[in-house]
Amino acid sequence: MKTWTILFDIDGTLTTSSGAGAGAMETTVDQLFGASEFPEISMHGRTDKSILQELFAAIGVPHDDTFEQFNRQYCLNLPQSLVDRNARLLPGVEPLLEELAELEQVELGLLTGNLKQAAEIKLRHVGIDHFFSFGGYGDLHADRNDVAVEAVESARDAIGDRFSADHVWVIGDTTNDIRCARHVGAKVIAVETGGGSTKSLEEARPDLQIPDLTNVKHWLNQLKL
Ligand SMILES: [Mg+2]
Incomplete structure (x- = not known):
């Protein structure tokens, strides 16, 4: 069978x-790069790799150097964001x-x-x-x-x-x-x-x-x- x-x-x-992932990304950008403006990025149906490539380009951060560091911090921020946004x-x-x-x-x-x-x-x-x-x-x-x-x-x-x-x-x-x-x-x-x-x-x-x-x-x- x-x-x-x-x-x-x-x-x-x-x-x-309700955008918990985007919220955690925004927090992470602020913590790591001190970027006050989070760029407008469409996230539906996309991969995190693709979203982060666009995000890093928008805030002027080299993708390859920061991808791992960003991901670690993002995953630390995600649980609270899921609570905050009532996932x-x-x-x-x-x-x-x-x-x-x-x-x-x-x-x-x-x-x-x-x-x-x-x-x-x-x-x-x-x-x-x-x-x-x-x-x-x-x-x-x-x-x-x-x-x-x-x-x-x-x-x-x-x-x-x-x-x-x-x-x-x-x-x-x-x-x-x-x-x-x-x-x-x-x-x-x-x-x-x-x-x-x-x-x-x-x-x-x-x-x-x-x-x-x-x-x-x-x-x-x-x-x-
Ligand atoms: Mg989906």
């Missing part, structure tokens, strides 16, 4: 954090994960633009970190397509012989999630709980588009689980 690999995005898909699970997420975790033919992973450590902090904050044992992250890649490749490779490593490249679903809230799913030949569910407008998601043609993750039965049927 082949295993279904389901790769979840985090921000806007599993959790809503929480989106509707239906916990029962869905519990149900999927029960299924023998399903394995759950992450496909997120977050730094790996930041992803773990965000998921631990809302108590769902234990559901995920592999994934692709935003530490190394500026392009989300490369994160998708990393996620699939880590799924293959974790699942072994039962892994099937034809049985991969990506679940995300932006057109970038849809684009990167196609890059690795995965099927994709778009949820309207985050950064993508209903119309923009429709235009990117996911296999399924749903308002949120509350109607589990509907898409479990789609997956024929």
